[in-house]
Amino acid sequence: MELELRHLKTIRAIAEAGSLTRAATVLGLAQPALSAQLRRIERALGGALFERGRHGVRTTALGELVLERTRIVLPAVSELQREAARFARSQGEGEGEGERLRLGGTHGPLLGALVDRLADAAPGTAVTTCASWSERELAEMLKEGRLDFALSGTCGSAPPPDSPHLAWELIAVDPVFVMLADGHRLAHGREIELAALADEQWACVPGDGCFADCFTAACARAGFTPRRMYETDTASCVHLVQVGRAVGLCRATFPPTPGLAIRPLTGTPLMWRHLLGWHPAGQRSGTAATVLAQAREAHAGAAARSDSYAYWLAERRSTPAGGLAPVTAPAAGSIPPGQGVG
The missing domain is CATH 3.40.190.290 (D-Maltodextrin-Binding Protein; domain 2)
Structure with missing residues (x-):
């Protein structure tokens, strides 16, 4: 499985929610489906991202590394999308669209x-x-x-x-x-x-x-x-x-x-x-x-x-x-x- 932006958003949601149950609610997924998705993401990245406990989840060392990169990548991609939309609009205006x-x-x-x-x-x-x-x-x-x-x-x-x-x-x-x-x-x-x-x-x-x-x-x-x-x-x-x-x-x-x-x-x-x-x-x-x-x-x-x-x-x-x-x-x-x- 290749890692996608949606997978990074899932990791971020789990970390912010502090539990799979709360993250599943935020993401609009059933908890078993989210758990299965997390296992596939962890296999793709080569290790566990979260430790499960009675009071929720806690990031592992690998999880902290991935989260640190996620905090950089997701805002950068969002800004790229906004800049591309503004550029496309300005180009269209210059080509006579009105x-x-x-x-x-x-x-x-x-x-x-x-x-x-x-x-x-x-x-x-x-x-x-x-x-x-x-x-x-x-x-x-x-x-x-x-x-x-x-x-x-x-x-x-x-x-x-x-x-x-x-x-x-x-x-x-x-x-x-x-x-x-x-x-x-x-x-x-x-x-x-x-x-x-x-x-x-x-x-x-x-x-x-x-x-x-x-x-x-x-x-x-x-x-x-x-x-x-x-x-x-x-x-x-x-x-x-x-x-x-x-x-x-x-x-x-x-x-x-x-x-x-x-x-x-x-x-x-x-x-x-x-x-x-x-x-x-x-x-x-x-x-x-x-x-x-x-x-x-x-x-x-x-x-x-x-x-x-x-x-x-x-x-x-x-x-x-x-x-x-x-x-x-x-x-x-x-x-x-x-x-x-x-």
């Missing part, structure tokens, strides 16, 4: 607005989209060459997803607002104290960053613990707010919606940073500059359509030496690997 852009994005109005702007700015480009609530999933798709650009974000000063391997540029920084039913007792105020919402239930779209922790911390500073959080899709969040079941959390660019009042929180306890990401080896600088510029224009358009955001901006621009930076992003400069966005 440029295409695969855009990913989390929930919010920017993805649709960016597609609309690119249709005018680059009419010969075929644009496809992929939406996900997971910032990490979008980052992984960029790394694997399955997306060209991703609209994502982080809360506060948290680092962007997988920043050591990906290029991230800041589009804009927004405050987090609240959505209230039109008939809510606080719906007609200019700004709302977070503490005034202590008895409410909450709704927001899920994510895998630190936003939930930051929200809980902001509530603690305001003197309360949130009663309940409904994490669901945007349409369901809007419905829960409209019928009075919850107060929603949203970015300030959330579009005007019938039945909703969108209001700033006093003191701006939560901020959201909009980011555009791509793999530096997979994009020409001119393409990245075009997409980034259009993403910033898309954000500016979304901000201009929000009366509550316009009020928020006007209040801070009229306050000398105070408030927060304008929402317009800096003109240039990638986020250094491993750092946040400001």
Whole structure:
């Protein structure tokens, strides 16, 4: 039997799981089938890789040698596959296939607005989209060459997803607002104290960053613990707010919606940073500059359509030496690997 990559993945799974039973579950195999496969691998390599015991398995000296090589080989092969996919795509574009852009994005109005702007700015480009609530999933798709650009974000000063391997540029920084039913007792105020919402239930779209922790911390500073959080899709969040079941959390660019009042929180306890990401080896600088510029224009358009955001901006621009930076992003400069966005 010749050793294959799948055999190395099997060895790694057994070592990480610490037992054949757990490894079989991870690999989706029956334990007898995994045991038989391991015996064939050990015969091919000339000796036992694991010692079996009452409490699981432990690697032998030969097993440690193989695992050490596996930790080098598997990531190298994965990176080779990603580089080959990016190279094949760039070669295809150079041979007249026509440029295409695969855009990913989390929930919010920017993805649709960016597609609309690119249709005018680059009419010969075929644009496809992929939406996900997971910032990490979008980052992984960029790394694997399955997306060209991703609209994502982080809360506060948290680092962007997988920043050591990906290029991230800041589009804009927004405050987090609240959505209230039109008939809510606080719906007609200019700004709302977070503490005034202590008895409410909450709704927001899920994510895998630190936003939930930051929200809980902001509530603690305001003197309360949130009663309940409904994490669901945007349409369901809007419905829960409209019928009075919850107060929603949203970015300030959330579009005007019938039945909703969108209001700033006093003191701006939560901020959201909009980011555009791509793999530096997979994009020409001119393409990245075009997409980034259009993403910033898309954000500016979304901000201009929000009366509550316009009020928020006007209040801070009229306050000398105070408030927060304008929402317009800096003109240039990638986020250094491993750092946040400001």
